[in-house]
Amino acid sequence: MTDMNTISQGDAARAEIDVNAPGSIRVLVAKLGLDGHDRGAKVVARILRDAGMEVVYTGLYKSPKDVVTAAIQEDVDVIGVSLLSGSHLPLFQELGRCLREKQAEHIFVVAGGVIPEHDYAALSDSGVDAIVPQEARGDLIVTTIRKLIAERGLK
């Protein structure tokens, strides 16, 4: 289990977390909006679990508000959103707004699915910390998340 106290002690303590240790990272794998493509989300959930992370899956049809509430309740480090419906711009903007509203900007947002490269900059502006390309290998998804957590002290 992740030590909850360590998490709340802020950036300095965070940087010392061994990101490779089992259970050191908690991830909420989320489906936003009405997109029903859950194959990728479920595969990613298993990849992260096999890599030793603790994973919670939201299920389908979650609003940005639902996802932020779940992320805070589950005390996760990362929200991983898989979107294939083309609605990523409005939905990630809204997700970012909800995170700010709940003062939960410390939770990283990682996006995956069908996301055209020309939208990357706009997503970054909406608070997306990393985008995993469509044909990414499993280890890239894992290292992307570990890197975000490891660098948090520097952020």
Add this chain to the structure above:
Amino acid sequence: MNLFSAEAIEDIREKQAAWEANELAATLNSRPEEKAAYETECGIPLKRIYTAADVAGIPAGDLGFPGAYPFTRGAYPTMYRGRPWTIRQVAGFGNPEATNQRYKYMIQTGQTGLSTDFDLPTLLGLDSDDPMAFGEVGRVGVAIDTVDDVDRLFDGIDLEKISVSLTINPSAWVIYAMFVAVAERRGYDLTKLTGTLQADPLKEYVAQKEWIYPVRPAVRLLRDLIMHSAKTTPKLNPISLSGYHLSDVGGNALQEIAFIMAFTIAYCEEVIAAGMDIDDFAPRLSFFFISHQDFFEQICKFRAARRVYARIMSEQFHAKKPESMRLRVHVQTAAMSLTKVEHHNNLMRTAIQALGAVLGGCQSMHTNGLDEAFAIPTEEAMKLAIRTQQIIRDEINVTSVIDPLGGSYFVERLTHDMETEIWKVLDEVKERGGAIKLVEEGWFQQKLADSAYATFKKIDSGEKVSVGVNRHVDETSGSAEVHIHPYDDQCTQLQIDRLNAVRTERDNGLVKQLLAELAEQAQSDDINLLPKTIELVKARATLGEICSALREVWGSYAEPMIV
């Protein structure tokens, strides 16, 4: 009677043993094969060569003739000599007018049937002004809120002349009602309407994941639709049993066919229990399969599916009409196989998959656009996709002979092996209590999720090859910027304005009364909900209002959390 004589088989077996001891052994010694074992994508072991001995045990009656039981060799006696498959590219985006314009372009390019994709709010029974529709209106399909939108969608298109496929699921019965209302408004003869609704609820819960109500009321709505359509619009297919989506979420070829046949059995049982004879609705059951990457496995899959279906209809449901036993299938090439890297390679992938579908005997086909790994295909991409089908149809002479691979030792053996495996799954489903119960328990969902993860592992390890991605990688080629179909930001507001106008103009008292009557009817299982729904759409009730009225009766679906 078997295909070959016992003496001939004995002779082949002896000669094969000698060949294995001599020529083969010598070659294996000097140059071992690349892999220790070979198999199809779904795991059926493959031999290095097939002979008459491999098909000696297959009864000749398993093959039969095209257009006759058990339909292994084709759905119709003349197949493409009599009528080529329908080129049916799906389209749908934005407001109804935008999709209508695309239809007219595609008809001009040589498309022979229409097919509509709907946006997510429409599929899920939400009006365009619903808060959950935020950001989704007209995005992955066309937005439909009222009967007027269906009229706009088919403006200037004669629905008595061109068949229309509607990729609509949980809200299918409402879209059907709107379609019928528009046809009546235009004075068409309803018995002449041709086309297909997808309307396959069980595959939604396990694969495509669009749902409104719990499983059983959703199946009841389909039952009502099948029964109403059989009487009112007898040439329309009220359902397209969709294996495609099972594959799309990770199912292999065996799971695609076996699970879809399990769903077919469940639906037939429901309609028969409501008092309709199998021969009065089975001829209008239609199918939708994928044509995926494993070329011969896919061809054999189509052949095995036709045979299994014919046997289910004949042996289990005692159908009498041949049409009740004839599996007709629309095919789409595999969107999952397309890559973003070196996207032009997708043209080759799609062409090969399309050829497989033709050799497997499809009745209509959608070939994917090369940019479908990015977004909705552009007009240029759709034109290339249509041209791909036209080249196969008109240039390479593969349509003159029916089932040209029939009789191939390999193809017959693999067809047989796949059929055997499909029956095993169907027996298991029956033993476990049937498809509806297993959907509720998440049994199919778990099998498909496991299969998806296994496939991912194979791609990740490089065992499953994706050219340009994990084999023959060119670091410099990367992902080219393609022209992507633009999203019309005005689309949502236009739909909302129209909804507001409808709500002011119509007789709201009447709509309210009809909605209450629909909810009342929904509480007893033996009333068909279609007539009331048709009354509702004519009174210009919105899709969202109709779907909400029943949500209040039946509640929403809670998904079993399966990862």
